[in-house]
Amino acid sequence: MAVDAGTSGAGALRLEQLRKTFNRGDEAVVAVEDVELEVEPGEFITLLGPSGCGKTTTLRMVAGFEQPTSGHVRLDGRVLDTVPPQKRPMAMVFQSFALFPHMSVAQNIAYGLQMKKLSRSETEEAVNLALTSMNLAGMGSRSPHELSGGQQQRVALARALVVQPTLLLFDEPLSNLDAKLRGSMRAEIRRIQRRLGITSLFVTHDQDEAMSLSDRIVVMNKGRIEQVGTAGEIYLRPASVFVADFVGRANFLEVSPQRVENGKAAVHALGRDLVAECHEDVRVGESAYVVVRPESVTLAASADPADGTVLNSVFYGTTAEYEIETSAGTLIASEPSPDPERMLPTGTHVRVEIDASRSYVLRKP
Amino acid sequence: MTAAASELTAAPAPPAPSGKTGRVRRSPYVIGAVAISVAVVVLGSLIPLAMILKTAFSAEALPRYGEFVTSWADLSILRNTLVLGVLVGVCGTAIGFLFAFVQTRLDVPFKRFLHVIALVPIVSPPFAIATATIVLYGRSGIITSGLFGLEYDIYGLDGLTFVLSVSFFPVAYLSLVGMMRALDPALEEAAMDMSASRWRIFRTVQLPLLAPGLAAAVLLLFVEALADLANPLVLGGDYTVLASRAYLAVTGEFDTTSAAVYSVILLAPAVAMFMAQRYWLSGKVRTTVTGKPAGSVHLIRGWARWPIAGAAYLIALVILSLYATVILGGFTEVFGVNNKFTLRHFREVLFGQGQQAVGDTALLAAIATPIAGLLGVVIAWLVVRQLRATAGWLDFIGTLGIAVPGTVYGIGYVLAYRTDWEIGPFTLLPSLVGGTAVLGGSLAIVLSFVIRSMPAGQRTAVGALAQLHPSIEQASADLGASQATTFRRVTLPLIRPALLTGLCYSFARCMTTVSTVVFLVTPETKIMTSQILNASNNGRYGVAFAYCTVLTVLVLLAFGAIRLILGGTAALNRVAAPMSTTRRVRGE
Numbered sequence A: 001m002a003v004d005a006g007t008s009g010a011g012a013l014r015l016e017q018l019r020k021t022f023n024r025g026d027e028a029v030v031a032v033e034d035v036e037l038e039v040e041p042g043e044f045i046t047l048l049g050p051s052g053c054g055k056t057t058t059l060r061m062v063a064g065f066e067q068p069t070s071g072h073v074r075l076d077g078r079v080l081d082t083v084p085p086q087k088r089p090m091a092m093v094f095q096s097f098a099l100f101p102h103m104s105v106a107q108n109i110a111y112g113l114q115m116k117k118l119s120r121s122e123t124e125e126a127v128n129l130a131l132t133s134m135n136l137a138g139m140g141s142r143s144p145h146e147l148s149g150g151q152q153q154r155v156a157l158a159r160a161l162v163v164q165p166t167l168l169l170f171d172e173p174l175s176n177l178d179a180k181l182r183g184s185m186r187a188e189i190r191r192i193q194r195r196l197g198i199t200s201l202f203v204t205h206d207q208d209e210a211m212s213l214s215d216r217i218v219v220m221n222k223g224r225i226e227q228v229g230t231a232g233e234i235y236l237r238p239a240s241v242f243v244a245d246f247v248g249r250a251n252f253l254e255v256s257p258q259r260v261e262n263g264k265a266a267v268h269a270l271g272r273d274l275v276a277e278c279h280e281d282v283r284v285g286e287s288a289y290v291v292v293r294p295e296s297v298t299l300a301a302s303a304d305p306a307d308g309t310v311l312n313s314v315f316y317g318t319t320a321e322y323e324i325e326t327s328a329g330t331l332i333a334s335e336p337s338p339d340p341e342r343m344l345p346t347g348t349h350v351r352v353e354i355d356a357s358r359s360y361v362l363r364k365p
Numbered sequence B: 001m002t003a004a005a006s007e008l009t010a011a012p013a014p015p016a017p018s019g020k021t022g023r024v025r026r027s028p029y030v031i032g033a034v035a036i037s038v039a040v041v042v043l044g045s046l047i048p049l050a051m052i053l054k055t056a057f058s059a060e061a062l063p064r065y066g067e068f069v070t071s072w073a074d075l076s077i078l079r080n081t082l083v084l085g086v087l088v089g090v091c092g093t094a095i096g097f098l099f100a101f102v103q104t105r106l107d108v109p110f111k112r113f114l115h116v117i118a119l120v121p122i123v124s125p126p127f128a129i130a131t132a133t134i135v136l137y138g139r140s141g142i143i144t145s146g147l148f149g150l151e152y153d154i155y156g157l158d159g160l161t162f163v164l165s166v167s168f169f170p171v172a173y174l175s176l177v178g179m180m181r182a183l184d185p186a187l188e189e190a191a192m193d194m195s196a197s198r199w200r201i202f203r204t205v206q207l208p209l210l211a212p213g214l215a216a217a218v219l220l221l222f223v224e225a226l227a228d229l230a231n232p233l234v235l236g237g238d239y240t241v242l243a244s245r246a247y248l249a250v251t252g253e254f255d256t257t258s259a260a261v262y263s264v265i266l267l268a269p270a271v272a273m274f275m276a277q278r279y280w281l282s283g284k285v286r287t288t289v290t291g292k293p294a295g296s297v298h299l300i301r302g303w304a305r306w307p308i309a310g311a312a313y314l315i316a317l318v319i320l321s322l323y324a325t326v327i328l329g330g331f332t333e334v335f336g337v338n339n340k341f342t343l344r345h346f347r348e349v350l351f352g353q354g355q356q357a358v359g360d361t362a363l364l365a366a367i368a369t370p371i372a373g374l375l376g377v378v379i380a381w382l383v384v385r386q387l388r389a390t391a392g393w394l395d396f397i398g399t400l401g402i403a404v405p406g407t408v409y410g411i412g413y414v415l416a417y418r419t420d421w422e423i424g425p426f427t428l429l430p431s432l433v434g435g436t437a438v439l440g441g442s443l444a445i446v447l448s449f450v451i452r453s454m455p456a457g458q459r460t461a462v463g464a465l466a467q468l469h470p471s472i473e474q475a476s477a478d479l480g481a482s483q484a485t486t487f488r489r490v491t492l493p494l495i496r497p498a499l500l501t502g503l504c505y506s507f508a509r510c511m512t513t514v515s516t517v518v519f520l521v522t523p524e525t526k527i528m529t530s531q532i533l534n535a536s537n538n539g540r541y542g543v544a545f546a547y548c549t550v551l552t553v554l555v556l557l558a559f560g561a562i563r564l565i566l567g568g569t570a571a572l573n574r575v576a577a578p579m580s581t582t583r584r585v586r587g588e
Helices: A055-063 A105-115 A120-133 A149-161 A179-196 A207-213 A231-236 A241-246 B002-010 B028-056 B062-070 B072-105 B111-123 B128-137 B142-147 B157-182 B185-193 B198-227 B230-235 B242-251 B256-281 B305-331 B344-351 B354-386 B391-403 B406-417 B438-467 B470-478 B483-494 B496-512 B528-537 B541-566 B572-582
Strands: A013-024 A027-039 A044-048 A070-075 A090-093 A167-171 A199-204 A216-221 A224-229 A251-255 A259-261 A264-269 A272-278 A288-292 A297-301 A308-315 A319-326 A329-336 A349-354 A360-363 B332-334 B338-341 B421-423 B426-429
Touching: A013 A055, A027 A055, A027 A224, A044 A055, A044 A207, A055 A090, A055 A167, A055 A199, A090 A149, A090 B470, A105 A120, A105 A149, A120 A149, A149 A179, A179 A207, A199 A207, A207 A231, A216 A231, A216 A241, A224 A231, A224 A241, A241 A251, A241 A288, A241 A360, A251 A264, A251 A329, A264 A288, A272 A288, A297 A319, A297 A329, A319 A349, B028 B256, B028 B354, B028 B391, B028 B406, B028 B438, B028 B483, B062 B072, B062 B256, B072 B111, B072 B157, B072 B198, B072 B242, B072 B256, B072 B305, B111 B157, B111 B305, B111 B541, B128 B142, B128 B157, B128 B230, B128 B305, B128 B528, B128 B541, B157 B198, B157 B230, B157 B305, B185 B198, B198 B242, B198 B256, B230 B242, B230 B528, B242 B256, B242 B406, B256 B391, B256 B406, B305 B332, B305 B344, B305 B541, B332 B541, B344 B354, B344 B541, B354 B391, B354 B438, B354 B483, B354 B496, B354 B528, B354 B541, B391 B438, B406 B438, B438 B496, B470 B483, B483 B496, B496 B528, B496 B541, B528 B541
Parallel strands: A044 A199, A044 A216, A090 A167, A167 A199, A272 A360
Antiparallel strands: A013 A027, A013 A070, A216 A224, A251 A288, A259 A264, A264 A272, A288 A360, A297 A349, A308 A319, A308 A349, A319 A329, B332 B338, B421 B426
């Protein structure tokens, strides 16, 4: 980890045994439990998890809005425990945007610069540059409520970027936008972050956002980190049943591994032998799950031999989805580029193929 | 660090944006703000109340309770007080509801006029309605005796109920109008869809939804009526209530022990009802469960609207007649008897005997208003944003100024500050009340003004701050602004309308308060309201009316000045609206 004060290499964030408990009535609720994380300078990290998993509390501890019960936040080697939010070299983009409603767009963007005591002309110049680069030219004198959601989002981003923070924080900033806008803002945030190389910590419960934005994703559940990894690692080699279930959709087939070697396990599922990659916890003879993604399940109509029957089928356009009743429970299968004329009707007997190379074996918790 | 950290862990903060930011160190500004607010509240509110309790439960006072419950006279005073409270609570709420119903549900003309009429009692001084009522409807009243030849004795319960209901119904009206406007019309439409009649919808949908609001209004007016001193002094006649009895004990009999006992008996129901309204009922008021009310209200257009609207018009005309009497009465020799135009009364008020009272009152109110307004905002900020475990206490103590009847404060000030506070040979605090008071008692008067008018600003600011999402202030801190800078540049501008409202209301309340200040005036410091009381009691109604008009004009001028200084618009509407939730319209 570089302890570098220079602008290019700065932004190494380290969370050390970070813990936060809240007292609700008489009982202490653990919101964040022993979170340990190291973020490289320039990296884009997403905290992903369901609501109440502690991701926002973690972000707010980094920002300084919450005080850790124990543990430390370290930025470029410096412990931030006693540093109030206004003295931390970070800028946050809030879920509600938190634009100052009584100030114009330009005043909003200038606010942080005025706090840095920049001269009037420097401030004006920086604000104009920010407005232009965020496609907000000519809107400086408008009031925030006169802008569309996407424009407000860009003002919030400009206001955060203009102070040249070492660390950018995002608290679900896209959740107030409609689906189309969310996609384009996602791309814009990623583009700007790459260009400026600012270390970023992004909180979301939306896996598409996490996958499209991040260098690495931190999956959290019940205050703990479940897995840290790239989108591919998290999707194809989930570290826990929770991760496999939360990120994407999954079929869980209960198995008992017959052999485990070289990171692969041989299992018997749905009447056939499969060899798939496995987690390091998996042991021979102990019960485990094969995680099979719906797109790894292929169906073919076949009266005999059959693995199951179609319970329900839905045409979605890009995919068709089937629910299949089998001896191992209900399976979900997803067929790419389906033909609506040739859907398998309910009650059809089908044979199931599983792509073992995209499946993963996990120990049953 | 350890102290702050332990407070953090002890805090019941939810993990979601809690609004209260956990900070390692409190800024010196926060500590300073806490210190000043605490000092003012302790001196102005807690010490006088403590003195009341100390006196009322001293060995000397204890036998008085026995006398009280066995004395027929005392018990009838208690009964009088409660009967008056219940009558005013019910009648005032009924009138307020009638006006609110006409305003929001009927398709009739002159609704704007009704609205303005309902707001006028808020800025008018006490006694104005009472005195005008005597002149119009009293024993030799212009209308009762002159028009109908009746010999009607207005003094007593009937007159008091009438005057207090008319004075206080705006409180009920404003809160009910707000509530009825917030009722989602879709609820009515849903009921109509299920083919319910208008009357049935009113009975089964609207009334149940408004019931907690109506109950809150009744409680509020009950407390108002209990605390009122001004009107019983002018209109009570033989009908004595606790407030006027306590006043008599101090000013007539110089018996502060009895006064303290009466105060405690008055204090108990007033504070209990106030707390019930504030903490219990207010949580039950639900207007809409869902998001934004959609659609528009279906106004009643059938014949049924006319009798309902007619009742409201009639009441409005009566109110109008009272205020017309106030204005005309100031310009005539003896209104109704000798209607010759004269400027004599105004000359006396503005350039004669009254000059000092007008000047003193305006000056002291002008000093107290900004202090009260700022303190209210600071306390609100502490309550909503800074404090955790202690927030509820500070909020409650801050609002004591309206929960406690003014008479009780007045007696408390007399008990606490009439004599010097001495430790050995040193004078810790010189006398603030009475003939030898420093600055002619004006220090105590300003303190009482601040305490009595601060809660208005505090309540409106608490409301405004609670609506302001904490992330706005966090964004400011995040961008490098200190706590003080954030307060000055972000928080204060955003709650400016609330501040404006609070200031306007504070000034109006300082100018119109009677019940505390009658105990604090000295020959050196004269206050308009106590001059009105004297004039009215001596039958010099013309002078009383002139004072009332001047006072109202001063209040309206101050509204304009506050608006001019702070910018923005504080319409009478806005000034009035938060009062409904804060209770209290005119002092007492």
